[in-house]
Amino acid sequence: MGSQTQTGLLLILGSIVSIIGWMVFYPASPSDSIAEQAAKLLADPDMGQVGVLMGFGGMIALFMGLINIGRSMSTGGGKGGSYAGVATILLMALIAVMLIGTGLELGTTEATSPAGAATLMGVANAIYSGFEIAFGLAMISLGIGIVLDKNFNIIIPALAIISGATFGLSGFVDVDPMSMIGWMGFNLTAIVMGGLTLKSKS
Numbered sequence: 001m002g003s004q005t006q007t008g009l010l011l012i013l014g015s016i017v018s019i020i021g022w023m024v025f026y027p028a029s030p031s032d033s034i035a036e037q038a039a040k041l042l043a044d045p046d047m048g049q050v051g052v053l054m055g056f057g058g059m060i061a062l063f064m065g066l067i068n069i070g071r072s073m074s075t076g077g078g079k080g081g082s083y084a085g086v087a088t089i090l091l092m093a094l095i096a097v098m099l100i101g102t103g104l105e106l107g108t109t110e111a112t113s114p115a116g117a118a119t120l121m122g123v124a125n126a127i128y129s130g131f132e133i134a135f136g137l138a139m140i141s142l143g144i145g146i147v148l149d150k151n152f153n154i155i156i157p158a159l160a161i162i163s164g165a166t167f168g169l170s171g172f173v174d175v176d177p178m179s180m181i182g183w184m185g186f187n188l189t190a191i192v193m194g195g196l197t198l199k200s201k202s
Helices: 003-025 034-043 045-074 081-109 114-128 131-149 155-169 176-201
Strands: none
Touching: 003 045, 003 176, 034 045, 034 081, 034 114, 045 081, 045 131, 045 176, 081 114, 081 131, 131 155, 131 176, 155 176
């Protein structure tokens, strides 16, 4: 399998798997309190584990696809290489955050008491506190790099920058729809980018 094919599939399938995991299987909602999230994961551990594994697994695959793109841009010597390099570093760090989050949330589903589950969920949410900001910066940097390199249709960097700004602002502004809008915009960006990457290979 060529690198472009691999990157395209990681972007498309990772996004789809992640959306299904979080929206279909994961029993809790980001708007719930920590105690409510923990209680819902404890009440339905099987669905919770499937949701966590699909949600984070899909996101990690998706981020790997973006890292492939960022790395090829940063080593390609183009004008956008330095911005793509920043995005690559941030995305690699966020994968580590997601791996830790996966362990904590799986631990929540198997906790022996509601108090223990709430503690684990509290730690997970504390780790996620800077996720939106770092992720938003990564998408904005990648979008700027693509604009400078002109290696994708202009709609891709526009979507990346808008979704990155929206998602990043959700780390500062406590408005429930903002994070969801940014997240869905990001997934749309990834799917379109993956489709264009596969098309360029054919």
